Amino acid sequence: MSTHVMEQLKQLSRGTVEIFTQAELAQRLTEAAQAGRQMRIKLGLDPTSPDIHLGHTVVLRKMRQFQDLGHKAVLIIGDYTARIGDPTGQNTTRPMLTPEQIERNAQTYFEQAGKILDTDPARLEVRHNSEWLADLRLADTIRLAATMTVARMLERDTFDIRYKKGDPIGVHEFLYPLMQGYDSVMVRSDVELGGTDQTFNNLVGRDLQRVNNQPPQIVITTPILVGLDGKDKMSKSKGNYVGVTDDPANMFGKIMSISDAMMENYFTLLTSLPVEQIAELTNPNRTHPKQAKVLLGKTIVAQFHGSAAADAAAAEFDRIFAKGQLPDDMPECPVGATPILLKNLLTLCKLVETGAEAKRMVQQGGVSLDGQKAIDANAEITPRDGMILQVGKRRFARLRVQ
RNA sequence: GGACAGGUGCCCGAGCGGCUAAAGGGGAUGGGCUGUAAACCCAUUGUCGUAAGACUACGUAGGUUCGAAUCCUACCCUGUCCA
Secondary structure, eight states: OOHHHHHHHHHHHTTOSEEETHHHHHHHHHHHHHHTOOOEEEEEEOTTOOOOBHHHHHHHHHHHHHHHTTOEEEEEEOHHHHHHOOOOSSOTTOOOOOHHHHHHHHHHHHHHHTTTSOOOTTTEEEEETHHHHTTOOHHHHHHHHTTSOHHHHHHSHHHHHHHHHTOOOOGGGGHHHHHHHHHHHHHTOSEEEEEGGGHHHHHHHHHHHHHTTSOOOEEEEEOOOBOTTSSSBOOTTTTOOOBTTSOHHHHHHHHHTSOGGGHHHHHHHHOOOOHHHHHHHTOTTTSOHHHHHHHHHHHHHHHHHOHHHHHHHHHHHIIIIISOOOOSSOOEEEEOSSOEEHHHHHHHTTSSSSHHHHHHHHHTTOEEETTEEOOOTTOEEOOOTTOEEEETTTEEEEEEEO
């Protein structure tokens, strides 16, 4: 193995959970290099939800590494599977999507993924799996199903758990891994990327390729990113996520809220900093955790918004939270000049949802007017132009008398 | 097709005729502590009303009752088992 390939292997292994198998990857890289051939790196994506967050970017970043080494990203939109809909599983309300919705979602997804991937057509190929799945006949499907056994299906832990618990498993659910595996055959993938939750499905692709006389794809799994709460996986429904379209201030603030212990994980999976540097940064004897976290926040924000925006977000954060000062700019709230009850003013400026909430906030000492803590929600306030209203640490409004 | 079990607030979950705007937990929010945090502590967590209070809420629609989340009827939905 050349030192060149060894270097690549090292890079590609970073932040992965498993590679099936490392030896095959080394060999495939070597062969491709010798033949001057682009490897085809497959990633399936679920077009049921258009928004992507940092959790999705872990695998996308891995894809980008392959692209940077000259290989081709093959993104597969699971439009066929999404169209059928999957009524079982945890998410019982998963809706059936129309082709238009799927296209729209896929489009949005690309715009966001494009912040990480190289979108040069020479490095990116996008396919829909309806291209080949829609034409399968029942006989083909049965042949496909015949390559798998029930016992092997039941090895998959999500099935295993549900089966032992007596939870229902729809027969069609057995078909999903097969369809995804068939995708691999159709695009002749060399490598398939995916989160650890996709391990089984992706390994099925290996089997199907073998059956179809193709060299089996190498499967690389990436970790599931832990959400901001440090407990569950990052997901939109849990609300513990950082969306790639979040504005810089928000993105930075969210990252600053993670616990120190999570920093190493985020540094490794979400930045390209060298491992040695990460070790320095996450050693509290060498680097103050706050400093490290600021750097983490800036680095991540910079990926999506540029470093100027990242610096600005960090400065703003420091001003508001560390120094307790006012933000650079805040929403303005147009008001009349006539006296108004404080609680009504708060709702009017949308700092709180309801009058009841306004009362609560004031009672708890979370409301201030021009820096003066308010004590009575029913106080009459005579609006003055430029007056500053604050609720909690992060909600501000500047009054504009009309 | 049949037999059970169940549908409660953002989520989980207790309640099973009045004392229930509904225990407990989670989450969220506010305050304290801090490094910005996390952990921890305290508080708040239906709407409207200055307040007294009023209104809305326990799958849906009716009914019984002075009074229903709690009882009855029908319907819808979910799960398990039998066929």
